[in-house]
Amino acid sequence: MRAPGMTFFRMPIFVWTFLSSQLLQLFCLPSLTGALILLFFDLSFGTNFFKPSGNGDPILYQHLFWFYSHPAVYVMVLPVFGVFSEVIPAFSRNPLYGYRSVAIASIGIAVVSSVVWVHHMFASATPSWMRMFFMVTTMLVAVPTGIKEFAWTATVWRGRLHLLTPMLFALGGVVMFLFAGITGIMLGSTPFDLHVNNTYFVVGHFHYVVYNTITMGIFAGFYFWFPKITGRMYAEGWGKIHFWLTFIGANLTFFPMHPLGLQGMLRRVSSYDPQYQGWNIVASLGSFLLGMSTLPFIANMVVSLLRGPKAVDNPWHATGLEWKTSSPPPKENFDAIPLVTEPPYHYNDNDPAEIARPEAAAQE
Ligand SMILES: [Cu+2]
DSSP: OOOOOGGGGGSHHHHHHHHHHHHHHHHHHHHHHHHHHHHHHHHHHHHOOSSGGGGGOOHHHHHHHHHHHHHHHHHHHHHHHHHHHHHHHHHTTTTTTTTHHHHHHHHHHHHHTTOOOGGGGTTOOHHHHHHHHHHHHHHHHHHHHHHHHHHHHHHHTTTOOOOHHHHHHHHHHHHHOOOOOOHHHHSSSHHHHHHHBBHEEEEHHHIIIIIIIIHHHHHHHHHHHHHHHHHHHOOOOHHHHHHHHHHHHHHHHHHHHHHHHTOOBSSSOOOOOOOGGGEEEEEEEHHHHHHHHHHHHHHHHHHHHHHHHHHSEEEEEEOOOGGGSSSSTTTTTTSSSOOOOOOOOOTTTOOOOOOOOOOHOOOO
């Protein structure tokens, strides 16, 4: 259903990342479904697929579970990489650096991430050849994700930056993902993983991916497409307050988990040794701040939806096809199917057209 002229290498990266995440859903999710059906039979009908007492294999359950549940993180994070790739060029007024590499890296991430699942089972009496193999594949993920981090950085480099709310969330997410990626490489190393297994270090790493990267990316997309979806502008000042409260709150909450894990604090416990109290107080205060940070977001969305100034069709001067129709789009999206004649992200550094401030982008 691509529009005429929309070749594969003219598709927005957001579409490439959805394509790769849906391939993962297609090929990896059935493993979890199968595991749950077998588990249901074990629990309800007395079969022994996973029960050691009946010669079943509990490790088999772990394999089937993680074969999907590692890629599940990429199903969430890939579209967010797509959001970064839309927002960063638009607010840097630069074409996305290395567009083709970023598109191919999206598929690369999907392929590599489907052969790394055993890194969740290094402590499950895994044979050493298996540990070695999955340690190498896990570290390989750094190649396509590194390509993306580099491309975003190079896009920002020498760009004319407009630090509006979607861009702040995208840049915040990219920086947080760098941190999450580095602790991910550390955990991919079997000896280190065994050392911090079942500690807060793992919890900290996971939240830097799922909150500090994915949730911030979702917020970036929310603000970026809010005028397109609703036809109204959000309040920029409240958006910035939301960003800073989120950025500070999330780091205060999740950073302390790394030193706590290295010191040996276990996960899934109801109480902890008093030696861990300092960092835990920091994390608790951060979590209250993080909870409160959502209030300006919800208020901004509700008030702007009802009473926000009307948005122009393309307030960010963005190049994507969705910006070439009205905001919000009519039911049929376009009166006539548009012809695509240009590559994506044809932003021009010398383009005098400034991104309008949301207040100025509003039309009465
Ligand atoms: Cu994993």
